[in-house]
Each structure stands twice: as structure tokens, then as C-alpha cells.
Amino acid sequence: HNGPWTTVKIGTEGAYPPWNGTSASGQLEGAEVDLAMDLCARMSVECVLVAQDWDGIIPALQNGKYDAIMAGMSITSERMEVIDFSQGYATEPASFSTLSSSSVASLGVSGNVNLDLGPSADVDALKAALNGSVVGVQGSTTHENFVRDVLGSSVTLKTYDTQQNLELDLAAGRIDAALSDSGSMEGFIASGNGSDIVFIGPKLGGGQFGPGVGVGLRQSDSDLKDMFNKAINEARADGTLATHFTKWFGKDISM
């Protein structure tokens, strides 16, 4: 990109509430949408939000369809090979959920696990409980990576194009359990459509899930990365970062 940034296009999915969703008036909405507006104001650039299916969200960034991704995308080493990230702005643990009537529901909820800290008994218990079941995740996410790496062939993996379709199929009983970020699933449970869904096992962080969610950027745009880092620092310092996430998640998941 030549010259100073005046307009920044930001790609998001619009199907991952409360991070980013679509309202009944057809507008994008969610914590990241508010945050994007806030950050752009701080960077003194004009912001345009672009909706993009998750499948193509990284190729479209590389294509130049937009300049940044804010789509609840976790920072991982795998993604770092093809794109760059700003510093993280939020972190939300992942957890498994299931229907309360399901046999795996008896596992119950256990504590927090940081996968960076090595093997955990909670994870082993989870693996044992899920043995032979069908587990759904949104495709090409950290959640998918976790299921592949840790649960491997002990479960049948189903991947979905959106978090919402994953939620629909969990509620419909087509899968035994779903792995997703806790905040999204809490939102679904709270919406009333998934009222018989319960969490099981530990809340997972670190490891495959990476250090948190950040702004995805092209590797060539280091100037834009600096701008975002600076703006995020400011937003964190004056508390607006926390305000945005509290508003949408009902708790502060900012980092």
C-alpha cells in the first residue's frame, strides 16, 4: 500500500454474535463492529466494514478485498505463516457444550485449563467422555485444530461454515457436542433457542487456541499494524476496550 492510510476496509463475518452479527435491519453489529469504529476514529481513517464468509476470509484479505480482519480470529502460529496480526484485544476461553439430555452431559463442568501448561486431567476426562461421539466445530478455526490434535480419531468431526449453523445442529441433536468459544454459545443459550444446552468439561485456553483474538493484517502492511497496535493500546488505556466487550458479552473479555 502506497501513501498514508485514509480508508481502511475491515472484513468480518457477520455470523458470529456477539463478536460480530447481523441485525434485522441488515446491518453488521457486535462487539468487534463497535470496536472497529472506535479504532478507526483513533487512527483518523475512514472505516468500511465488509462481510465475508469465514471460508474465504483470509484469501480475501490477501486478495486486497479488504485490509484488515476483525472476526473473532485467534492469533495462531499457523495463521501467522500467511498473515500478520496486531496485538490481541480480547480472549475468550473455548468450551464444549451439549444438550442437557445427552449422555455426555453427565460429565459436568470442570475448571479452567491453560493448555500451555502441559497435560491436564480435566482434558483427559473430557477425551474419555467424548470417546466415540460426534463433535461439531466451525471449520478452519482453532476449535477444529484442537479437536483434530487432541481428540483425534476418538471422535467423529463435523465442520460447519458458520458458528450459527453449528449451534442449530447442536440444538437439533445432530451432533453430540460442539466446541466453540464460550461467549458465542452463551449468547445462543441466552437467546432462548438453545435453552437446553449446557457446557461440559473445562474452559480451554492457550495451546491451539493461541494468545487471544487480534486484527488480522497482510504481512506487507506493517504500517497499518503499528497503527492498530497504537489504537488498541489507547482504547485499553482509557477503558473503552473493556466497555465494548462488556456491553456485548455481559462480561469483560478484553485483554
Next chain:
Amino acid sequence: MEFIHLLSLGDQGWGDEMLRATMVTIMVSISAMCIGLFVSIFGTIAKLSKNRLIRAIGNTYTTVVRGIPELLVIYLLYFGFNNAVMSIANSLFGYNQYIELPVFLIAALAVGIISGAYSTEVIRGAFLVVPRGQIEAAKSVGMNKFLVFYRVLIPQVLRYALPGLGNVWQLTLKDTALIMVTGLVEIMRQAHIASGSTYSPFTFYMSAAILYLVLTTASSMALNSAENWANKGVKREKA
């Protein structure tokens, strides 16, 4: 009734979004059909050409595009076209900025290229069924190549091609459902978004189905009257 609320107009319902998306579907379909017809002119010329190489190019186009799932053609264009345009711009003009093609254009192009392959087959077929004798009759009264083409061939080709092109139009209309993957908010994507946000997939996919039915029915009625007009002078075969 829950669905009335969901489909209401205004900020609380998705009715107005669905209608707007229908307009987008219509616009993309029309653009794609036009692009397809434009492409099919060259496709037909290529496939009827005496030159083997040109004929091979024409055949490859129709065979490949009709043999690959539409979804893949759209994906390939969506992800590959920008790259291709940019590398061409780069190698020809040394221009190395991101060139952004509007999603609408890419979507219309993608469906247009598919539609063009089918139109090519239809138009080529129509050329071949114009009775050779009518062309000879035109030559025998002294018409030159241009007159034969313009006064005898084209009117008949149009007539023979019209029903087939009508089918291509219906196909094009339905193929636009697949461009939801490009992010362009047409009927199918709007239904997808709305059903995801409201967790009422049946309501919205059914609405989408009905909207498509309305479009296909209305256009087939229009096509029928066009055919009747073009078929003046042709006896209807007895049923």
C-alpha cells in the same frame, strides 16, 4: 404468528432486506445473462469456425465450464480473478496496487461465464438447425454473405434459439443462489444471514424458495409470450 413478525418490513423484521436482496438477484441475473449472451457470440463463432485451434478453444470453454460444478467456477473466479487482473496489470503496466473489483461485478461475471457456455450451445444448435436449403435459396436469388446472414440466418436463429435461451435464463437465475459465497447479499445470502441471526431457517429458506418461484414463473410467462411472437409463421405441431 412468529413468521409474520420475522418477515415484517422495517428494522424489526427481515422482509425489507429480503425484498432488497431480490432486487440484487434480479440485477445480477440480468447482468449475467447479458454477459453470457455477449460471450456466447464469440463462443458460437469459435465453435463454428473453420480454424481448428479456434474451434478447440470454443469447445474447451463450453466443455470445461459445463463440466465443473457452478460453485467451483464461482469460487475460482471470486478468488482467482482479482489475482489474475492484478498480475496482468502488473506485467503490462507495472501497476502493483491492489485492484479491487466490485463484488457485484465478479458475481455477475462468474454467473455470466457459466451462462455464456450454455447460451453458446443453444445458439450454435440454432445455427445448425436453420435448414441449409433456405440459405441456398437466399444465395440463388443473389444475396451476398451479409444479406444471407442478416435477412435469413439471424431471424431464424433467434427464433430457434429463443426457447433454449429461456432455459438458460432460468438456469442463470437459479445459479445466482450460489454467489452467496462471494458475500453479495442476494436472496440466498440474505436468507442465510437471517436464518442464522434468528435461528428460524425454515421461515427464511422457504421465503427464498417462494421468491425464486415468483421470479422463475414471472419470467417463464414473459418468455412464453416472446416465443409466441417469434414463432409467428410456424405451425404449432399437433399435440
Next chain:
Amino acid sequence: MSIDGICISLPKEYLGLKVQLMCDSLPKLLLGIPLTIELVAISLSIGFVLAMCIALMRISGSRLLNIVSRSYVFYFRGTPLLVQIFLIYYGLAQFDLIKESFLWPFFREAYWCGILALTLNTGAYTAEIIRGGLQSVPHGQIESARSMGMSGILLYRRVILPIAFRQALPAYGNEMILMVKGTSLVSTITLMEITGIARHIIAKYWTPVEIFLIAGIIYLFINYLVTRIVRYAENRYTPYLQTNE
């Protein structure tokens, strides 16, 4: 030499395409072929039987059956296959009535939902093809059969149906190709056929163009085989229609 060996020997990139990656993903994509073929074969066979019933309903003379078959064909030819797939898979699960019924074990499975959607879709198109075939049987050939004492089932079995099927063969060949292509859409409801696997690989390497190119070539090859089979059937069953081009 293993496929890995071949792939390594290729240049990493050519014309901006990641050639090695394309080569590596080929065997993975090929694993999707059995499911693709299975979906096509099952939905085409059931769809054909369904289409026969629909076509017979259409010519049965009963008003009710006629309206039912017309509406069915109207709906499934007038809407995109993708809508049909989504409606059956996601749409029906919206109703508790269905989730609690004996049908749920069927609708629960993406596999069966996919087959159902593809079957209903091809059923509608095939019914029209069969109807066209029946209509194209020259009236004189039916009359000459009648004049020799044939009637009823014998007339259908020996003269009308054989001629109709032969007339319909090319159109049915096209329908088979449409079905092969149609299966790519069931990747949207979690089925891992060729396109499903392609999307999966893409999600890992973020290289849609390369992977979809390979997938496209596989489809092209399958459709080439379908064309050859139909061509063979045409030569076998309609030698009198073949032109010596």
C-alpha cells in the same frame, strides 16, 4: 515412485500457483470420489423411479394426480438446488414436530438429507425428460403397433417405452452431469465429498484457487466418463440415430 516423491520433484510455484501443494492435495481430494459417486448413484436411481411415477401421474388422467405431479415439478424446477438442500437440512429441524417424530433418525443425518434433496431435484427434472420422451414417440409407430394387435402393457413395453427411452437418452445424460455437479452443494451441510474435502484443505492452507482447480479437474474427469458412458449407451441402443460425423 510415490506421489510424495513426484510432488517434491515439482517446482514449488508456477504461474503464481502453489504447484506442490496442488499435487499434495490430489490424493486427499480423490478420497472424496467414492462419496460423490455414491450420492449420484443413489439419488439418480431413486430419482428415476420417482420420475416414472410422476410422469405416469401426469398422464394418468386423474385431475388430482395431475395437479400433484405438476406442483412437484414446478417447485423443484423453479427453485435452486441449494435452497432445497438448506430447507431440508436446516429448515425441517426448526420444527419440534419433526424432531420428535419417527422421521427424525432419517432427517438427523446430513447424508440422508443430501440424498433426499438430490433425489427430489433429479426426480422433477427426469420426470420432464421422460414426459418429453413419451411425447416424442411418433404417433404413426404407435398406430402401426395397434394395427398389428398390440395394446396395453405389451404396447408400452415393446414399442412406446423403448422408443421414449432412446429419445430421452441424450437429455438424461445431461441430467446425470447436472447431478454430479449438484453433489458439490451438499458440502454446505457437512458432507465430505470432493468439494467438502477441498474446502477443508483450503481452510488449512488458505489457497482456494489451487485446490478448487484440482477439484474442478476431478469433476471434469468424472463428467467426461459420464459422457462416454452415455455415448456408449447411445451407440448401443440408438444406432439408427447416430450420424457418421
Next chain:
Amino acid sequence: MITALKIKNLTKSFGSLDVIKGISLTANQGDVICIIGSSGSGKSTLLRCINLLETPDSGDVWVNEELISMTKNKAGDPCPADYKQVDRIRTKLAMVFQDFNLWTHMTVLQNVIESPIHVQKISKQNAIDRGYDLLKKVGINEKAEQYPSSLSGGQQQRVAIARALAVNPDILLFDEPTSSLDPELVGEVLRVMKSLAKEGRTMIVVTHEMGFAKEVASKVVFLHEGLIEEQGEAKEVFNSPKSERLKQFLASNLEG
């Protein structure tokens, strides 16, 4: 002598158009009856009523002195009382159509043996043997394995005749069997028909070939507007026509 075919007071209309207005006709075994008349006079309809390809409105038809029994359907329209009888009688009454109507999906031989095998339940080998004989008779046995579409019109018509003969019919009905043939092909078909006439086959022939009628017809029937305007021996009818209509018809037909 047996009456091969007897028609009494036959009528037939299409909607408000009365096409056959009451025709009676008798053919003894071995008769060759030629039906002539201008276009639209009802020749084809008469022929098609005989083997019930059209259902007559009223009147009776006897084949080999067996009456085809008719009844009325629910709507009050006439229809055959017994479809089995119709199918059986149709094999006694083979028809040769103007445009051949060979089954395009079968070879020449298959066309000929189809009805004997599947309708008359003759053994396949017998049917094939007889089929070859018939094809030889019409001079086309070397084309047995070809498909009809590869034959000339005259050859196709000869196959159609062989096919009609294959059910061993008592009466042959011909509806303008040469009129869709090129002039050069007419000869070969007429030759075959003449040989059939010499064999003593009963034939009812709608034709424009006056030469043929003169040569072989035992009786010529002139149809005009759904009625028999004149009938008699060929020589008589052609050389000294009585009715004004027939005179006109013969004049216009010979001029070309």
C-alpha cells in the same frame, strides 16, 4: 366362398364434420378393392374404421363373418365391447401405412418378427424363419439386420408390407402405400403389391395409382364426400364413368 370383410352402414364424424356418411361394402376372399377419391373424401377414415384405429359412430363390421361387437361407454360414445376381440381381429387385418411407420428402434427383421412373437406367441425360431422368407418375398432379405432409417422409402415400404404379412392376415389394408415415395421407388412397391394380388390375397387399397388399379383391382370404389358415389369393375369405372364427379376426378388426376 367366404366373405372376408363386410361393412354395413358405417358412419363416422369428427365433431360437427361428417366424414363417413353411411358406407356399405363387401369383399370376398381374394378380392382386391381399390378405393379412389379426392383428398378429404374420407378414404383414410374408412380404412381406419375397419380396423378400429378410429371408432365408428354407427354401423357394423364383420371380419371373416365375425361381427366386431360394439357398445357404449359411460359418456355414451361408442366403443368396442371387447378389446381382446379387437386385438385379435387386428391381426387378421394388417395395415400398411402411407408413411411406413416402421419401428425405428428395431432392425428390419425385428420389425417383422415382433408381432408374431409377442402377439401371436409363435416360437422365436419359427418367426425368424418365416421373417426371412417374407423379406425375401419382398426382395429385401439382405437388409434384414439394418435399421429402417438406413433404407430408402421404397425399401421401407416393402419392409412394412412384410411386417403386415408376418401376422398371416386374412385381409391387407393399404393406405396410399406409394404416395410418400419418390416416383422411382413407387415401381418396386407396386411390383410387390401386384404379386400379392396374384397370390389371391384379399386387399383393400386406397391409392392414386390408376395404372395399378386398372391392372389388379377386382372392384374400384369411388368415394365422394363420405359416400360411395360409384363402384364397379376397374375397366368400367375408368373408361365409362357415369357420375359427373368421377369424370371430373379422373380428368384432373390424369392430366398431371
Next chain:
Amino acid sequence: MITALKIKNLTKSFGSLDVIKGISLTANQGDVICIIGSSGSGKSTLLRCINLLETPDSGDVWVNEELISMTKNKAGDPCPADYKQVDRIRTKLAMVFQDFNLWTHMTVLQNVIESPIHVQKISKQNAIDRGYDLLKKVGINEKAEQYPSSLSGGQQQRVAIARALAVNPDILLFDEPTSSLDPELVGEVLRVMKSLAKEGRTMIVVTHEMGFAKEVASKVVFLHEGLIEEQGEAKEVFNSPKSERLKQFLASNLEG
């Protein structure tokens, strides 16, 4: 007297099949030349070579004493030297086809006035007036506004003749103009052709209608395997054929 048409040493082959093997022929103004011969003898090909619907391999054609100039294309195949000349000469040489080949997307009148308006650039009103006259001449003026598909074969063929006459040609070429007609329709077309012959039109007619040939031909040409086997006055040729081939041909053709 002007030579309307002169052909010298014309040859034409398709691939390895020599169809015309060297034919010379002259037609004076007002001549009616009938070409007869069995199927495949090259009659149509000869006619089509005259107006260059087929390009002759060698030989010359003069129309109204103007030589159609030929040259060779890059591949070494013969082709017209001047396409403008060909188009011009074709309006002097109108052709009437066996299967009419009327333009189905135009009414009868439009068929007739198409070439005068667009090729000869006659004013539309003039063309229409002349068109009606011609349609009246062939007895079909009341069908002017109908489309060809609603006409009978004989009527279509008469329209085709009117269309050919509309360009005011010096020579009319007919290729079996009655052979795809029902026997009853043949008469009406032959009547029109006879009246043209009486007017003194130069006509080259490929035909199977011996009666017509006898009546109007100034010369009958018998083609056999691409060569003129015999020619002469009609009476002479039909009544005392010299060549064995012609005798055979006439025998087989009259018998049907």
C-alpha cells in the same frame, strides 16, 4: 439469337467421386431444356454448378454470353474470382428447389419481395406491386399475407416460383420441382410451369415428369453417370431412344 446459357467441359467431383465428368450444353433464349436421368446421375449437381451453389472443378459457364470468371484459392481449389459477379449473375439465374425452401419467418409476399428490395434495390412499393402480380400469375395472390407453413406443398412450390420470377431472371433453373408433392398437387405446379414455357422463358428443368417434358421441352438431355448419354428433341428421345441405357431408363420409369 442470344445464347442464354453456355456450359463447356464442366467437371465436378466430391472427394474421390466424379459426379460430373465433362458436360457441355447450350441453351438459347426461350429454350426449355429437360434433364432426365436416374438417381445419382448428377442432375442436381449439374444444376447447382450452373449458379455456383457448387463450385465446378473445371470448365466454363457463360450466362448471357458473360463468362463467370474463376480463379484458385490459397489451397489451390477453384473458387469464383469475383463474388460480386456471382451475386449479380445469380439474380439472372433464379432457381426453384425440389423442397421449396421458402423462408419460414416471412409471409408469402415478403418471400417474393425480399430479393427485389434488398438485392436489386427496387423501391418497396414497386416490389410489392410486382409481387402481387406474380402471385396472381401463379394463382396464389389471396395467400399473400400468410406464412408458408400454412400452405399446401403445391401452393408453396408456386410461391417459390413467384419468388424466383421476382428477380426478373433470364433463366429459370428447376430441380425436380414436383417430386416432393402429392400427386394431386403436381398438376397445379406443372400448369404454372407450362405457362412460363409458353411465355418464352428460358428454363432448365430436372424432372421425372415425362408428360411435361414431352409437351414443352425444346430439348431433352439424358444424363448417365456424369455424362450426357443422349440428347435431342423430346419426341425423338422418348419414342426412338438410341442408347441402351436410355431404353432401360424409360422402361423402368414408365412402368410404375
